Amino acid sequence: MSAGVLLRRELALAWGRGGGPLLACAFYTGMAMLLPLAAGPSPQSLAVVAPGSAWAALALASLLPLERLFERDFEDGALDLLTLGPLPLELVCAIKCLAQWLATGAPLAVLAPLVSFALGAPFSLMPLTFLCALIGGLGFAFTGGLGASLALGSRRGGLLIAVIVLPLFAPPVIFGGGAVAAMAGGLGWAPGLMLLAAYSLAAVALSPVAMAAACRNALS
Amino acid sequence: MRRPHDRRQALIRSLLVEQLAVARGGRGLFEDLSFGLDAGQAVVLTGPNGSGKTSLLRVIAGMIRPAAGQVRFVGADGDLETEAARGAGLHLLGHQDGLKTTRTAWEELSFAVRWTGGSDASALAAMEALQIARLKDLEVRMLSAGQRRRLALARLVASPRSLWLLDEPLAPLDSAQRARFGELMAEHLAHGGMVLAAVHDPLPIPARGVELTA
Numbered sequence: 001m002s003a004g005v006l007l008r009r010e011l012a013l014a015w016g017r018g019g020g021p022l023l024a025c026a027f028y029t030g031m032a033m034l035l036p037l038a039a040g041p042s043p044q045s046l047a048v049v050a051p052g053s054a055w056a057a058l059a060l061a062s063l064l065p066l067e068r069l070f071e072r073d074f075e076d077g078a079l080d081l082l083t084l085g086p087l088p089l090e091l092v093c094a095i096k097c098l099a100q101w102l103a104t105g106a107p108l109a110v111l112a113p114l115v116s117f118a119l120g121a122p123f124s125l126m127p128l129t130f131l132c133a134l135i136g137g138l139g140f141a142f143t144g145g146l147g148a149s150l151a152l153g154s155r156r157g158g159l160l161i162a163v164i165v166l167p168l169f170a171p172p173v174i175f176g177g178g179a180v181a182a183m184a185g186g187l188g189w190a191p192g193l194m195l196l197a198a199y200s201l202a203a204v205a206l207s208p209v210a211m212a213a214a215c216r217n218a219l220s
Numbered sequence: 221m222r223r224p225h226d227r228r229q230a231l232i233r234s235l236l237v238e239q240l241a242v243a244r245g246g247r248g249l250f251e252d253l254s255f256g257l258d259a260g261q262a263v264v265l266t267g268p269n270g271s272g273k274t275s276l277l278r279v280i281a282g283m284i285r286p287a288a289g290q291v292r293f294v295g296a297d298g299d300l301e302t303e304a305a306r307g308a309g310l311h312l313l314g315h316q317d318g319l320k321t322t323r324t325a326w327e328e329l330s331f332a333v334r335w336t337g338g339s340d341a342s343a344l345a346a347m348e349a350l351q352i353a354r355l356k357d358l359e360v361r362m363l364s365a366g367q368r369r370r371l372a373l374a375r376l377v378a379s380p381r382s383l384w385l386l387d388e389p390l391a392p393l394d395s396a397q398r399a400r401f402g403e404l405m406a407e408h409l410a411h412g413g414m415v416l417a418a419v420h421d422p423l424p425i426p427a428r429g430v431e432l433t434a
Contacts, residue, residue, distance in 0.1 A: 002335060009331045016322055077316030081375075084281065085335045086307050219283045 002086045003095055010099030013072070020065040021104045025111055028061035032115040043120050050119035051129065051180040058112050058133055059169045062140035065104050066165070067158035069096060069148040070211075074218060083219065093211035094204070097145040105137030121184070128183050132176040132196060139200035143168045146207040149214035171199050230382030230412055232293045232300065232309035234258040235280070240289035242275050249275055251288065255430050259382070262405065262415040264423050267432030273418035274314070276432070277385045280416070281312045293383075310383040311336060317372040321361035325352065325371050328360060329378070336379040346378035347371075349404060351397075365392040370401075377404055384408065386417040390424075398424055 014020050035053050036046055073079040082092050112133035113126035121129070147165035151157040179192025234257060241251035249272030257263050265273045278284045280291050282302070293305035300309070319328050325347075333343040347353040350370040355363060363371065369392045376384050384405075390398050402424030405415055409425070417423055 005331060005334045012323070012327070013320065072320070076320065077314055077318035078320065080281075080283070080312055080314055080316075081318050081332055081335065083283065084306060084310065084312060086337065088307075216283070220278075220285065 003091070006082075006085070006087070006092065006095050007099055010096050011103055014065065014099060014103035020068065021107050024061045024064045024104050025107055027064055028057055028108060028111055028115065031057040031060065032119060035119065047120035047122075050121040051116050051125060051184060052177045054112055054116035054119060054121070054129070055132070055136075055177045055180065056173060057115070058108055058136070059140060059166075059173050061108055062105065062137065062144060062169075063162050063165060065100065066144045066148045066161050067151075069100055069145055070152055070215065071148070071157055074152050074215075079215065079219060083215075089212040089215060090208040093145060093149065093215065094142075094208040097141045097204075097207070097211075100145065101138050101141035105141050106134065109133035109137050116180075125180055125184055128189060128193075129180055132179055132193065135193070135197050135200050136172045136176045139172045139196070139203045140169065142200070142203035142207045146203075146210050146214075149211040149218075152214060152218035172196055175199060230259070230309065230380075231295055232305055232383045232414070233296060233412075234294045235383060235414060235416070236292040236294065237276075237280070238290050238292065240276070240279065240291065241287040242272055242279055242284065243287045244272070244275055244284075248287070250432050253289070253430075253432070257383075257414050257416060259412040259414060260409050262409060262417070262423065262425055262427035264427045264429050265416065265418040265432060266420075266429055271432040273432060274387050277312065277314075277387055277416070277418060281310060281385055282306045308337065309381055310385060311376050311379055311381040312385045312387075313372055313376060313389055314387045317368045319360045319368055319371060322359060324357050324359055325363065326356045329371060329374055332375045333378040336375070336381060338379045342378040342380075343374070346374035349377055350374045350400065366394060366397060369393060370397065373401055373404075377408070382412060383414045384416070386415065386419075388419060389417055390419070390421060 032054065039045060039049055073082060083089055109130055113129040116129050117123060117126055144165050147161040150164055151160040154160050175192050175196040179189040179196065182192055183189040236256050238254050240253045242249045265276060267273055275284055279286050293300045293302060293309060329343050330340055347356060350373055352367060352370050352374065355367060360368060393401065405425050409415065
């Protein structure tokens with residue numbers, strides 16, 4: 001009941017004025033457009049790097065909305081109110097990240113196979129790319145939330161979040177990119193996908209504790 | 221007509237502050253502070269700037285850990301588990317109103333009230349009581365400071381929580397609105413509520429004083 005109330009608020013905030021998800025999608029498409037200009041437009045050379053670079057661009061685009069995830073509530077005092085609710089702060093943080101995933105991660109996951117295909121990756125890779133982006137997005141949202149909560153109250157928080165979070169994004173980028181590359185090479189893609197899912201689930205399980213501690217620290 | 225919450229069923233019946241010491245940034249603000257607050261009572265915290273009024277309210281709300289001493293919440297059957305009491309029995313209004321400027325007044329109030337255990341009906345009644353019902357569909361950024369504060373006060377009035385922790389609640393309000401909120405506080409106390417307010421100007425209701433000295 002209270003969890004649903006909070007989730008609806010978070011989704012409304014994410015989709016509300018400022019259009020975070022659309023901005024992330026536009027950023028993602030923009031990066032995908034730059035890549036052929038940098039790597040050379042020949043289809044052969046692009047097709048090789050397409051799945052991997054689409055995946056790396058996805059990780060970067062996931063960073064964009066993080067700055068506002070906790071900072072906005074911290075600045076205007078709403079975080080005080082959230083700590084006085086019926087749910088423990090750990091669950092509040094988890095719900096915020098879940099909303100982040102639904103609002104931003106899901107649209108990006110829909111876009112990921114299209115970007116990859118547009119760059120020249122074969123059509124057969126699209127379903128797996130979508131699945132990896134969706135599962136990886138869950139991990140991006142929760143580890144990203146961890147970075148966002150640690151950066152609370154600092155100036156230039158957005159930059160700090162990127163510096164904290166990018167190293168933590170290395171495992172999902174390796175696993176997800178690996179799974180897609182394995183399928184492209186005709187090898188087994190299941191292990192990569194499993195490892196990616198394991199990473200995301202571990203992030204879901206562990207990061208709320210750290211996020212709540214970071215929020216408490218920022219509020220005290 | 222507005223029907224206030226019956227706070228005789230309230231979770232928190234009294235608040236006990238015992239030998240509390242609070243330090244901020246290595247500097248002691250106050251120590252050995254003890255006072256109690258029972259259902260139907262109001263206490264005003266006074267003291268010069270920097271004497272620790274805001275910190276005391278945040279210690280009671282559980283956001284700051286005290287250097288020594290403790291805060292106890294007592295319910296109908298004795299002491300309450302502190303976290304549970306905070307999560308369901310008290311409400312805090314700090315310096316900031318905690319409102320999103322890009323959302324409408326109603327969206328903000330409805331969420332906050334439901335989050336703290338109230339209903340849309342009680343939120344609407346509180347808007348009527350604070351005379352901001354006509355601002356319902358305006359975005360918060362369109363509201364004046366006084367109107368935003370009244371929206372924040374409506375959160376308290378609409379939530380079924382007995383202990384109100386208020387930090388300079390009246391500052392942006394004009395005299396008519398101060399009197400109006402005074403009536404709402406008196407009503408809250410009459411139904412078994414408690415008010416602990418840090419103020420510089422006197423509160424428009426009878427209250428005991430607790431002074432913090434810097």
